[in-house]
Amino acid sequence: xxxxxxERIREDFKRETSDILRKMKDPRIGFVSVTDVEMSRxxxxxxxxxxxxxxxxxxxxxxxxLHHAQGFVxxxxxxxxxxxxxxxxxxRLDDSIERGHRINRLLRxxxxxxxxxxxxxxxxxxxxxxxxxxxxxxxxGDESR
Numbered sequence: 001x002x003x004x005x006x007e008r009i010r011e012d013f014k015r016e017t018s019d020i021l022r023k024m025k026d027p028r029i030g031f032v033s034v035t036d037v038e039m040s041r042x043x044x045x046x047x048x049x050x051x052x053x054x055x056x057x058x059x060x061x062x063x064x065x066l067h068h069a070q071g072f073v074x075x076x077x078x079x080x081x082x083x084x085x086x087x088x089x090x091x092r093l094d095d096s097i098e099r100g101h102r103i104n105r106l107l108r109x110x111x112x113x114x115x116x117x118x119x120x121x122x123x124x125x126x127x128x129x130x131x132x133x134x135x136x137x138x139x140x141g142d143e144s145r
Contacts, residue, residue: 006043009039009043010038010039011037012081013081013087014034014048016076016080017034017037017048017073018033018034020073020080021066021073024069026065028061028062028064028065029065029069030052030053030061030062031053031054032053032062032066033097034049034050035049035050035096035097036048036094039087044085044087044088045087045090046087046089047090047092048089048092049092049093050063050066050091050092050093051094051095051096051097051098059093063091063093066091070089073089074086074088074089077089
């Protein structure tokens with residue numbers, strides 16, 4: 001199968017799965033985002049990666065409800081996306097967004113504060129830096145040049 005077709009089918013599965021999950025009425029399913037879909041070469045199997053907002057208990061409950069609803073989601077996907085064979089689907093938890101937030105938080109903790117950076121350059125902590133005109137240099141004291 002050609003790569004553009006496989007990519008298009010993968011994106012269709014991602015979009016349609018997201019729409020199906022958003023419209024489901026199951027109260028066990030919390031805030032879920034479809035982050036990625038991996039399809040096998042023969043389009044017989046699809047791994048749907050989801051990010052779930054909430055604590056560990058809410059994630060476990062939502063993932064359990066998604067596993068319970070696999071048949072429904074697969075039949076809806078088969079109805080919406082016309083393929084010769086509707087792939088078997090499985091839901092996988094994707095925690096990459098949480099890892100990204102954790103890394104950003106750690107980087108912010110390690111970064112120096114703006115006040116400390118200004119005072120280390122020889123400026124007063126409360127004094128704003130004076131803007132320089134474009135092309136002007138500090139050593140140019142004489143404007144007659």
